[in-house]
Amino acid sequence: MIVTPKIFARLAAIAVIAVLLQLSFFSRVELLHTSADILPLVVVALGLLGGSMTGAVAGFWIGFLVDCLLIAPLGGSSLVLLSAGYLAGLFRERFEIHSSLLPPLLCMVLTLFAELGFAAVQLMLGVDAPVSTLIVRDMLLKSIYAFFLAWPIYYGLRRVLRPALVEESRVTRRQPTVLGA
Amino acid sequence: MYRKQVRRRRAVLTLLIIGSFLLLTITYGQSSGGLQRGVSTIFSPLQTVADRALKPARDLVGWFDKTFDARGENSRLKAELVKTRRQAVAGQEALQENAQLRKLVKLDRNPVLAESAYEPVSGRVIARSPTVWHSAVTIDAGSDDGVRVDDPVISGDGLVGLIASAQGGSAQVTLITDHASAVSAKVLPGGVQGVIRPEVGDPEDLILDFIDSTKDVHGGQAVVTSGWRAQGYASLFPPGLPVGEVTSASIVEQEASQQVHLRPYADLANLDIVQVLTGGSRQ
Numbered sequence: 001m002i003v004t005p006k007i008f009a010r011l012a013a014i015a016v017i018a019v020l021l022q023l024s025f026f027s028r029v030e031l032l033h034t035s036a037d038i039l040p041l042v043v044v045a046l047g048l049l050g051g052s053m054t055g056a057v058a059g060f061w062i063g064f065l066v067d068c069l070l071i072a073p074l075g076g077s078s079l080v081l082l083s084a085g086y087l088a089g090l091f092r093e094r095f096e097i098h099s100s101l102l103p104p105l106l107c108m109v110l111t112l113f114a115e116l117g118f119a120a121v122q123l124m125l126g127v128d129a130p131v132s133t134l135i136v137r138d139m140l141l142k143s144i145y146a147f148f149l150a151w152p153i154y155y156g157l158r159r160v161l162r163p164a165l166v167e168e169s170r171v172t173r174r175q176p177t178v179l180g181a
Numbered sequence: 182m183y184r185k186q187v188r189r190r191r192a193v194l195t196l197l198i199i200g201s202f203l204l205l206t207i208t209y210g211q212s213s214g215g216l217q218r219g220v221s222t223i224f225s226p227l228q229t230v231a232d233r234a235l236k237p238a239r240d241l242v243g244w245f246d247k248t249f250d251a252r253g254e255n256s257r258l259k260a261e262l263v264k265t266r267r268q269a270v271a272g273q274e275a276l277q278e279n280a281q282l283r284k285l286v287k288l289d290r291n292p293v294l295a296e297s298a299y300e301p302v303s304g305r306v307i308a309r310s311p312t313v314w315h316s317a318v319t320i321d322a323g324s325d326d327g328v329r330v331d332d333p334v335i336s337g338d339g340l341v342g343l344i345a346s347a348q349g350g351s352a353q354v355t356l357i358t359d360h361a362s363a364v365s366a367k368v369l370p371g372g373v374q375g376v377i378r379p380e381v382g383d384p385e386d387l388i389l390d391f392i393d394s395t396k397d398v399h400g401g402q403a404v405v406t407s408g409w410r411a412q413g414y415a416s417l418f419p420p421g422l423p424v425g426e427v428t429s430a431s432i433v434e435q436e437a438s439q440q441v442h443l444r445p446y447a448d449l450a451n452l453d454i455v456q457v458l459t460g461g462s463r464q
Contacts, residue, residue, distance in 0.1 A: 010275075020224075020227060021235075022311050024231040024307060025231070025235040025238065027309035027311045030246055030450055037311045039311060052194075060201065063201075068216065068309050069220065069308065070227070070319070070343055071218075071353045072315050072317070073204075073209040074207070074214075074217070075206075076201075078201045079202070079205070079434065115432050118312050119314065120406060122360075127360045128377045128378075129360040129378050129381050130378075130379070130380050130381070130387065130388065131381045135381065135382030138382060172417055
């Protein structure tokens with residue numbers, strides 16, 4: 001990804017909008033008693049579009065913003081989301097994404113990874129109450145929701161960040177006219 | 182060139198990971214820092230706007246969720262509901278708000294609160310935490326309205342939680358379903374005392390722990406805050422606030438673990454308008 005000041009502003013706007021949407025909308029609507037978590041999804045999508053550095057940095061700052069707004073211990077969400085973003089970026093750098101099904105699948109898997117990460121961080125910090133087995137259902141449903149939400153979010157973000165994407169600009173560049181062909 | 186890129190990438194990643202651990206180490210177990218309060222103050226108006234703008238969409242999704250739950254209804258009624266969906270979504274917002282405010286007014290007249298020095302301040306939920314590990318909501322009433330840290334928070338149905346942090350126009354509420362929450366309570370009638378703790382991951386189940394196993398507790402009994410006061414220390418909650426209803430109280434569990442299960446009265450998953458009981462420490 002070619003990060004110009006304009007693209008940087010777009011990335012910052014994406015992060016803020018994603019956090020506001022999550023806290024004001026997605027966290028407050030439940031389907032089958034579980035709410036969707038779009039933050040890992042956005043971070044993974046940014047990692048897939050921009051590479052490991054974009055994913056990791058976006059994950060760190062999105063996590064930081066969430067923890068700030070919820071007055072939660074800083075660093076926990078950042079650690080998990082930067083890992084998810086980095087892994088998504090690493091995948092993009094190592095492998096070609098041929099199928100349109102692959103980004104949503106990756107979003108699903110890495111959302112599950114992030115949910116396990118949140119659980120691990122929380123358990124590491126200490127949980128003073130018994131943990132219900134329903135938490136497993138919550139994690140699985142969140143990752144399934146991520147699969148379906150990944151379609152609009154991943155392709156929407158790709159559209160917004162199109163000018164910065166190396167592959168996209170190469171594809172959209174006008175081919176030279178071959179005279180006599 | 183490639184090696185340099187890889188080295189730079191690894192350096193940034195290491196820096197971010199170290200930064201995260203440093204932040205965790207510095208802020209864990211501390212009350213909210215100036216940075217967090219500052220960011221929260223800046224974003225509070227944005228959150229309020231987003232909350233208002235997204236309310237119809239939330240209601241729409243909520244409507245779908247409730248309809249899915251009520252699949253036992255007959256097909257004719259369902260078809261009728263689909264027809265009136267648009268009208269219902271528009272009217273639902275006003276009706277919900279009305280009902281909640283009516284309940285709150287009724288709760289104001291609760292003799293327990295009327296006799297106490299608490300001054301209720303109403304607030305609307307504008308944000309909610311995305312994970313069940315950290316069960317908290319943000320409300321649009323803050324220190325400017327007299328809200329202080331550790332003030333109890335109630336809804337029209339019962340106890341909701343405690344103020345964890347307050348800024349100018351907003352405050353964060355730790356719900357009773359958060360793993361760090363503990364509320365001293367008693368069962369009515371009988372007065373069996375215990376401490377209410379959550380079961381992380383299941384917001385509809387609370388545990389009344391450390392109860393006297395020789396006394397009988399059975400399903401359907403109400404649980405209210407006990408509001409103790411001893412040796413200069415006092416509970417953060419006033420006595421008599423309704424918390425929940427005992428759902429499961431097996432003799433084996435009571436005798437072996439000294440605990441029973443209860444369901445909170447407050448609909449913690451769909452909180453909208455709440456009341457902060459301010460001025461408790463001035464009692």
